[in-house]
Amino acid sequence: MPEFVMPDLAPVMPEIVMTILALVTLIADIIFKRKETLAILSIASVVLVFFVLFGTPFKTTFNGMFIADGYSLFFKLIFLLNVVLTVLISMRYLVIERVNFGEYYSLILFATLGMMLMASAGDLIVLYLGLELMALSTYILAGFITYDMKSNEAAMKYFLLGAFASAFLLYGISMIYGLTGTTDLNAISEYIILNGLTANPVVMLSMILFAVAFSFKIAAVPFHMWAPDAYEGAPTSVTAFMSVGPKAAGFAVLGRVFLIAFGSVRMDWSAVLIPIAILTMGVGNIVALSQTNIKRMLAYSSIAHAGYALLGIIAGTGEGLASVMNYLLIYAFMNIGAFAVIIMLRTEGFKGDTITDYEGLAKSHPLAAALMLVFMFSLTGIPPTAGFMGKLYIFMSAVYAGYTWLVVVAVIFSAISAYFYLRIVMYMYMREPKESVSLAATPALGIALAITAAAVIIIGVLPSAVVSFARAAVAGF
Amino acid sequence: MLPKLFFGYYAVVIIVLSLLVVTRKNPVHSVMWMLLLFFHIAGLYLFLNAEFIAAIQIIVYAGAILVLFLFVVLLLNLREELLIERFIGTWPTALVISVSLLILVIRAIQDMALAPPGNHSVDAIQAETHTVALGKILYTDYLFPFEIASVVLLIAIIGALVLAKRKMRSPQ
Amino acid sequence: MVPLNWYLMLSTVVFMIGVFGFLTRKNIIIMFISVELMLNAVNISLVSFSHFLQDLRGHILVFFIITVAAAEAAIGLALIIALFRNKTTAHVDEMTEMKG
Numbered sequence: 001m002p003e004f005v006m007p008d009l010a011p012v013m014p015e016i017v018m019t020i021l022a023l024v025t026l027i028a029d030i031i032f033k034r035k036e037t038l039a040i041l042s043i044a045s046v047v048l049v050f051f052v053l054f055g056t057p058f059k060t061t062f063n064g065m066f067i068a069d070g071y072s073l074f075f076k077l078i079f080l081l082n083v084v085l086t087v088l089i090s091m092r093y094l095v096i097e098r099v100n101f102g103e104y105y106s107l108i109l110f111a112t113l114g115m116m117l118m119a120s121a122g123d124l125i126v127l128y129l130g131l132e133l134m135a136l137s138t139y140i141l142a143g144f145i146t147y148d149m150k151s152n153e154a155a156m157k158y159f160l161l162g163a164f165a166s167a168f169l170l171y172g173i174s175m176i177y178g179l180t181g182t183t184d185l186n187a188i189s190e191y192i193i194l195n196g197l198t199a200n201p202v203v204m205l206s207m208i209l210f211a212v213a214f215s216f217k218i219a220a221v222p223f224h225m226w227a228p229d230a231y232e233g234a235p236t237s238v239t240a241f242m243s244v245g246p247k248a249a250g251f252a253v254l255g256r257v258f259l260i261a262f263g264s265v266r267m268d269w270s271a272v273l274i275p276i277a278i279l280t281m282g283v284g285n286i287v288a289l290s291q292t293n294i295k296r297m298l299a300y301s302s303i304a305h306a307g308y309a310l311l312g313i314i315a316g317t318g319e320g321l322a323s324v325m326n327y328l329l330i331y332a333f334m335n336i337g338a339f340a341v342i343i344m345l346r347t348e349g350f351k352g353d354t355i356t357d358y359e360g361l362a363k364s365h366p367l368a369a370a371l372m373l374v375f376m377f378s379l380t381g382i383p384p385t386a387g388f389m390g391k392l393y394i395f396m397s398a399v400y401a402g403y404t405w406l407v408v409v410a411v412i413f414s415a416i417s418a419y420f421y422l423r424i425v426m427y428m429y430m431r432e433p434k435e436s437v438s439l440a441a442t443p444a445l446g447i448a449l450a451i452t453a454a455a456v457i458i459i460g461v462l463p464s465a466v467v468s469f470a471r472a473a474v475a476g477f
Numbered sequence: 478m479l480p481k482l483f484f485g486y487y488a489v490v491i492i493v494l495s496l497l498v499v500t501r502k503n504p505v506h507s508v509m510w511m512l513l514l515f516f517h518i519a520g521l522y523l524f525l526n527a528e529f530i531a532a533i534q535i536i537v538y539a540g541a542i543l544v545l546f547l548f549v550v551l552l553l554n555l556r557e558e559l560l561i562e563r564f565i566g567t568w569p570t571a572l573v574i575s576v577s578l579l580i581l582v583i584r585a586i587q588d589m590a591l592a593p594p595g596n597h598s599v600d601a602i603q604a605e606t607h608t609v610a611l612g613k614i615l616y617t618d619y620l621f622p623f624e625i626a627s628v629v630l631l632i633a634i635i636g637a638l639v640l641a642k643r644k645m646r647s648p649q
Numbered sequence: 650m651v652p653l654n655w656y657l658m659l660s661t662v663v664f665m666i667g668v669f670g671f672l673t674r675k676n677i678i679i680m681f682i683s684v685e686l687m688l689n690a691v692n693i694s695l696v697s698f699s700h701f702l703q704d705l706r707g708h709i710l711v712f713f714i715i716t717v718a719a720a721e722a723a724i725g726l727a728l729i730i731a732l733f734r735n736k737t738t739a740h741v742d743e744m745t746e747m748k749g
Contacts, residue, residue, distance in 0.1 A: 128713070155728050170688065228747070
């Protein structure tokens with residue numbers, strides 16, 4: 001009988017601390033009557049995990065099932081940032097929606113734990129369990145307003161299609177397991193190369209199944225059907241959370257599985273991903289043009305942004321991967337910033353989620369309008385905002401990898417997107433206000449807006465720090 | 478010959494039951510066929526020397542999950558359910574998609590080349606029983622996923638409470 | 650000895666029946682049952698791979714899939730109950746609160 005040797009726990013420390021703190025938050029719900037305490041507790045937890053994360057050695061543990069490296073570190077920073085910003089914009093919003101329950105905060109922490117495990121997964125079993133942990137928590141969060149029909153529907157659709165996608169993922173895992181006899185990503189890659197299986201139809205089948213499953217997770221066309229409904233119906237703070245976190249986690253596993261396990265069949269998977277990327281950019285941007293609900297419009301925008309980010313994966317180089325990571329970080333700031341403004345418009349008895357609600361906002365609330373302007377410029381990709389820099393690096397990496405025509409397509413769609421982003425700016429600045437819109441501004445929301453707006457402008461002007469950090473993170477990949 | 482006959486019986490019954498599950502109008506019937514299906518799949522697992530998996534297939538799938546399904550199905554208005562069309566309008570398209578996927582996948586798996594065998598041969602598993610063999614590696618090599626699974630189950634408890642409890646609005 | 654291929658074909662057929670059910674049925678509960686069917690198809694292929702590879706990893710994965718399926722069922726059915734409270738429908742084509 002093999003003796004059990006305790007694995008090295010140091011690389012898993014951030015996850016262990018995260019689990020403990022999520023459980024503490026869950027229990028604290030019983031003790032504290034004021035749920036704001038839980039929000040502060042969860043932010044404090046994330047800050048603690050942040051410090052633990054930087055003290056974590058870059059090592060592999062649990063027989064290669066868990067990989068702590070620069071790549072996972074960068075993604076974990078995006079996830080932690082996502083939690084901080086989401087919690088800040090949620091505090092007042094939950095009271096307005098009358099769902100101020102403590103489980104919300106622990107579910108956010110558990111979902112983030114799942115994402116962290118996905119980013120570090122070195123084995124398909126851990127990847128699957130991390131993905132399910134994230135997905136199950138997010139389904140609950142999407143249906144958190146249980147008395148609201150829209151929220152129920154959003155969660156139901158998200159759940160059904162998420163479970164459907166998981167089945168495809170598992171089928172892909174089962175095929176690659178049968179072929180290679182292992183579920184370890186590095187071992188799969190070695191086995192495929194050593195045995196010359198790069199042209200084997202089973203490898204192709206498994207790769208396609210993975211591409212389908214991950215496309216569902218990052219909401220890429222034609223597997224995006226759930227996204228508009230789920231984003232529109234879910235509580236706005238949860239929409240902000242799930243348009244950044246699960247998407248980034250999806251890209252983290254997409255990068256690791258495709259560049260490591262399927263690294264030897266890069267030409268084949270880029271042939272699968274290129275049409276997906278073009279369709280994603282096309283459908284996302286074109287359908288967004290006709291939207292009247294701003295959450296739905298941002299859902300299509302989020303689909304389109306997944307398409308841009310896919311270009312970096314298709315490039316298949318370290319530089320491409322670094323630009324994707326950089327882009328996802330920037331996207332976290334600008335998207336949550338935009339959602340923070342939307343949440344600010346939501347007051348008792350006023351939804352504030354149709355585009356016409358923004359008419360004349362510049363006259364009644366110039367600061368809110370100015371912030372929205374910054375985020376819309378950034379989402380369009382207009383310099384000197386961060387969105388421009390993010391796109392620039394992705395497009396450059398794709399050009400260097402020889403996909404100039406693809407970048408031309410992306411730039412065209414990007415130009416189309418200017419129409420619907422700038423329409424909101426036009427409504428805010430050129431129209432007269434119809435009715436007086438009051439804002440539900442709170443200090444927490446103010447902090448979130450300050451962080452996001454500052455980051456969007458600072459990264460836009462001085463992108464080199466973030467970019468070199470992303471490059472360094474990919475170096476050990 | 479006998480194993481092939483055995484397999485043939487299971488395969489035919491499993492396919493027929495699967496078809497019944499997805500085509501019955503009455504959801505209660507679907508769930509009942511599903512129950513029978515799960516018992517047959519468990520039989521197939523026994524046939525593949527996976528006793529423990531067969532046992533949890535019955536205990537968890539048939540015993541817990543299906544009962545949960547049945548419980549929820551009974552909330553439905555069955556009378557109304559029996560009157561409406563069961564399929565969406567574009568079902569022929571979906572049929573074409575599924576059949577062509579089926580053909581493609583079956584073509585692909587003809588090239589399945591198995592990896593070299595590991596050290597858990599049928600005899601080795603039988604010597605120490607399947608549950609012991611599985612337990613040994615589950616609590617050593619796969620300790621990490623096992624711990625994650627515990628968190629997944631916790632989420633299920635929280636989720637069921639959050640979504641299905643009566644108190645729906647928090648005070649303002 | 651039954652060849653591996655037979656098991657794989659059985660698994661594929663069941664998986665595609667699940668896909669068909671998911672894509673065509675109106676009733677949410679049956680759609681969800683179709684997903685369970687797909688998971689069972691995957692389990693069949695994993696258990697047979699494990700048997701032929703003489704490796705227990707497939708069984709471990711099946712063990713986890715069943716665990717997650719149980720968790721998924723609990724959450725999915727809780728969502729359906731939440732949906733029933735507001736509107737007594739279990740049909741996807743009647744879920745039309747959002748359009749566009």
